[in-house]
Amino acid sequence: MTDYSRNIYAESSDGRASLKNLLREVIESFLNSLIEQEFNNVMGYGKNDAAGRSKLDTDNYRNGTYTRELLSTCGNLSLTIPRDRKGEFRQELIPQYARRTDDLEDTVIKLYSYGITNRETAELLFSLYGKRYSASTISNITEAAKEVIDKFKTRHLNRRYVALYADATWLNLRRDSVEKEALHAIVGITDEGKKELLAYSVFPTESASNYEQMLLDIRGRGAEEVLLIVSDGLKGFRDAAKRVFPQARTQRCWVHLLRNAGFLVRRSDRARLIEMLKGVFRQPDRETAERTLRNALGLYGRLYKKLYTLFADRTDLWTLYEFPEPIRRSIYSANIVENIHRQLKRRTKRKEQFPNEDSLERFVFSFAIDLNKRSGDRIQPGFLQCRKELDDMFEETYPKNR
Template sequence: MYGAEVSKQTITTITDRGMEGMAEWRSRPLDRVYTVVFAGRHQREDPRRPGRQPIYLARAVTVEGTRDILGIWAGDGGEGAKHWLSVFTELRNRGLEDVLILVCDGLKGLPDAVETVWPRTVVQTCIVHLIRNSIRYVARQDCDKGTKDLKPVYTAPERGCRDRTVPGVLREVGHQYPAMIKLWSDAWAEMVPFLSFDVEIRKVICSTNAIESVNARIRVAVRTHGHFPSETAALKCVYMALMPLDPTGKGRRR
């Protein structure tokens, strides 16, 4: 556009000015207690290019009701639950003593990792992910019926009602799609906690949408950048994409 050439090293030198700020931000002290923490990861899936490293992200709601991103971490592509254990331990070392509710995407082993660091934390599985995974076990022509039959389970007016709705679901679809019922049964302990709260609170803690909105911002930055030569370069790109996410502070207070 300007008829000038800039080397990759020059660009790296300029962007490295933000590395000190990123290191300070990632190690800053945290509040003692957060009401809700959303744990998720961003990973652009591409079967043609295996070996992509996920970026782990933790976003929280403070006691005052504002939102805050606690940190970002690069994974090695291995077992997610083990990596989350190291992430939670780091958050505790930064001063986070207790989390009331932790919302996650249903990763196997994650509740055990949470219990190791914060024994009293209530783990809530994302209902959206659970429904999305359920569809994989249902024939295409039965998708609408399957999701309709499951709706009374996660929209019960109170937690006690789910004991009366689950047998109905088992009778309707259990004989045809037992794998779907097993999926819900395995995730049952982490699915039902949000039913104990009012509708307004349910809307906040029933899914990881708070993480997905941030992932959309990361996705744009990563897609624009393309290949990253190192883990540090990837974290630097994500950090710079997140910093101007809410310049006025209105999003934190929403």
């Protein structure tokens, strides 16, 4: 870990840093890195580089540091300004009497939001400040990004989640060649009804084993009690989820089922079939829902035999009816995570591809902290109304955790 970014990990070990604190740390590390590089250029050698100093014919040398406070929209920044014995160093990045960093904050946020490469970072800095920073400085900035992202991805989570939602979307990523890869995401709703993007990771293909790794990570970060896990019915997912959270119930996404059913019938029959199937999960109880599904299959199954195959496994079609009615509209599908993916895809339209995995990581990190900030303390519909019933479900499902 680099010296300038050690303070990123200096907070309490539970990792509950707010978005504001994370951005403050990013900006502070970024500025201190550039100031240190400016000083190295003046001195002709780097910090702790005794060999480099010995090669220079000079009696000037490092003479400690002083601290300068700078106001930012994310809080006060503590800048460490190096000094030399002769007082020749005058850092140019921050004007002497400036007390704000608005332009620099925009710069740092761009480095994360656009998922740009090291070369693009160097060009951006040059266009803004008219300076060519060294490859090591650019590398340090990238390293700082990785460390802050790691902190976000390993932060401590809530102990209880009413529901987890798992789904993937596809983005163009260059390795040796450009191919679409699966960005997996898991979203959670806490026992207080608050939505949060818990984990994301990119893999070449979508698979149950990938989600199992992510669920293990979520459990390891403090999520002990989960009532429900919603997914699109990916082969092997249910078993993978049960291995990590054995007591959790599973619900297959009805929106995915409707979508798949639509592909199995003629266009002329599609609209009516979909409307009938929508009536299934809108029923007030499981018995009526099962009867509604039988009616739909009875009408169209004789024409399209594959519909029976699609609905052959009904193990986790009806789990939503085990939960209070006010939240069923939130748990019958994985729409929560699909909506997040749609927002993400809108932001990626300006990028035809991501040049590497680190670039994609920085982009999704920026999106994730923005999403969680916007979700904030917003309560999902129905959860507050049935909080007592959900608390009772946690007590019944996880009695040994009391």
